[in-house]
Amino acid sequence: MSTVPSLRLYNTLTRTKADFRPIDPAQVRMYVCGPTVYDYAHIGNARPIIVFDVLYRLLRHIYGVGRVKYVRNITDVDDKINERAAERGISIRQLTEQTNAIFQSDVTALGALPPDVQPRATEHIAEMITIIEKLIAGGHAYVADGHALFSVPSMADYGRLSRRPLDEMIAGARVDVAPYKKGDMDFVLWKPSKDEEPGWESPWGRGRPGWHIECSAMSWKHLGETFDIHGGGIDLVFPHHENEIAQSRCAFDHPVMANVWMHNGFLQVEGEKMSKSLGNFVTINELLETENFGGRKWPGQVLRLSMLRTHYRQPIDWTVRSLNEAEATLDDWAALAKGVKPGTPSEAFIEALADDLNTSLALTELHRLARAGEANTLAASLQVLGIDLEAYQPRTQHLAAELDEELIAARIRERIEARKNKEWKRSDEIRDELVAMGLQLMDGKDPATGEMVTTWEIKR
Ligand code: AMP
Ligand code: ZN
Numbered sequence: 001m002s003t004v005p006s007l008r009l010y011n012t013l014t015r016t017k018a019d020f021r022p023i024d025p026a027q028v029r030m031y032v033c034g035p036t037v038y039d040y041a042h043i044g045n046a047r048p049i050i051v052f053d054v055l056y057r058l059l060r061h062i063y064g065v066g067r068v069k070y071v072r073n074i075t076d077v078d079d080k081i082n083e084r085a086a087e088r089g090i091s092i093r094q095l096t097e098q099t100n101a102i103f104q105s106d107v108t109a110l111g112a113l114p115p116d117v118q119p120r121a122t123e124h125i126a127e128m129i130t131i132i133e134k135l136i137a138g139g140h141a142y143v144a145d146g147h148a149l150f151s152v153p154s155m156a157d158y159g160r161l162s163r164r165p166l167d168e169m170i171a172g173a174r175v176d177v178a179p180y181k182k183g184d185m186d187f188v189l190w191k192p193s194k195d196e197e198p199g200w201e202s203p204w205g206r207g208r209p210g211w212h213i214e215c216s217a218m219s220w221k222h223l224g225e226t227f228d229i230h231g232g233g234i235d236l237v238f239p240h241h242e243n244e245i246a247q248s249r250c251a252f253d254h255p256v257m258a259n260v261w262m263h264n265g266f267l268q269v270e271g272e273k274m275s276k277s278l279g280n281f282v283t284i285n286e287l288l289e290t291e292n293f294g295g296r297k298w299p300g301q302v303l304r305l306s307m308l309r310t311h312y313r314q315p316i317d318w319t320v321r322s323l324n325e326a327e328a329t330l331d332d333w334a335a336l337a338k339g340v341k342p343g344t345p346s347e348a349f350i351e352a353l354a355d356d357l358n359t360s361l362a363l364t365e366l367h368r369l370a371r372a373g374e375a376n377t378l379a380a381s382l383q384v385l386g387i388d389l390e391a392y393q394p395r396t397q398h399l400a401a402e403l404d405e406e407l408i409a410a411r412i413r414e415r416i417e418a419r420k421n422k423e424w425k426r427s428d429e430i431r432d433e434l435v436a437m438g439l440q441l442m443d444g445k446d447p448a449t450g451e452m453v454t455t456w457e458i459k460r
Pocket of ligand 2: 034240
């Protein structure tokens with residue numbers, strides 16, 4: 001460690017960017033909300049994984065590898081899990097084990113380091129019960145009809161993170177009307193389970209936790225009552241993070257739960273959030289393992305770089321074009337750095353990252369290094385972004401192994417046919433499809449017959 005750059009982070013709690021001061025520089029503590037393991041994760045879910053992995057690597061670079069503790073949980077108790085297991089006719093445990101195994105292999109392929117701890121909600125029921133008991137004892141929660149509920153009016157500054165107008169929060173909370181609620185905004189900490197539902201014994205009868213209490217319990221167990229950084233996607237600000245804060249602060253009587261709250265923006269498709277419910281999603285797994293998208297498999301490193309081109313708080317409109325561009329860049333860099341030993345990362349690059357993870361500026365510096373032929377600095381800098389050029393397989397190698405030449409020839413014949421029939425839209429669609437597969441088409445004429453001929457090559 002030569003010079004320690006001063007790290008500045010944008011904090012959703014204060015809506016400002018400020019110097020980061022860890023509570024204990026010998027152990028910087030970060031918690032990120034992890035997946036609910038009931039189905040494949042989509043590439044929108046990959047965004048917080050990648051963003052907070054880069055932050056984790058940067059913190060390790062600045063403070064030292066053994067001095068950062070990163071906790072990302074696994075939510076393995078949730079009503080969506082129960083429903084999906086029933087639909088598939090498998091046990092809850094089978095479903096959560098299978099889904100978690102896929103998630104782990106997906107995020108490894110994206111180049112994410114394993115967090116220091118990946119706690120499971122079902123292994124922290126005792127901590128959840130302890131927190132709920134503290135809340136009840138302190139007058140912040142009550143029991144009604146087998147449920148334990150957080151009493152929102154008991155917390156004077158509830159809502160500081162999301163800063164939503166009160167009427168909007170009430171309207172949001174009313175979606176979930178229940179006769180046992182004393183206040184409109186009160187939320188569930190614990191709910192009763194029917195015999196066929198998963199449940200644990202508690203002072204309030206057999207039941208299961210609400211979602212928010214899980215993260216309060218796991219962060220407390222592994223990081224303490226207060227810690228440095230809490231992260232997740234922007235959709236978690238309200239109600240999830242607001243309610244985590246309410247629970248943890250009121251249970252442990254602290255003015256903060258985490259000092260810095262960080263949120264990534266959405267990955268979007270045609271201006272809309274990618275989500276399971278809208279059905280506009282691409283799973284990480286199908287991008288890596290199938291040819292459903294753009295007619296080919298994509299390396300995880302390409303997805304990672306394409307996401308890092310945009311600052312983490314901005315929305316990303318996700319396209320195959322951005323994958324193609326990221327891949328072309330990686331190919332150039334890999335060719336440049338072939339056989340080169342990584343040196344030390346560039347200072348300008350680290351400074352850009354230290355300015356609230358300005359990855360787009362950091363990439364500008366990497367392009368400069370590449371132009372200047374500084375291959376060992378480039379390779380070392382990329383390692384801080386989680387990209388290992390040595391392990392990267394360039395497109396031509398990767399694609400040549402994947403392409404189905406017969407299919408391409410058939411599509412080219414169809415396109416020529418379409419053009420003969422003046423079906424221009426159809427012919428453009430076929431061309432776009434082939435381009436998305438990474439091909440470049442060259443149209444010409446057969447000198448003998450005058451007929452149109454199209455040849456192709458892998459685009460570089
Ligand atoms: P979920 O499974 O919906 O709880 O999401 C898991 C994580 O992915 C959370 O941090 C979400 O905020 C995040 N997330 C979900 N959808 C998107 C998206 N389209 N873009 C970016 N982050 C997302
Ligand atoms: Zn959480």
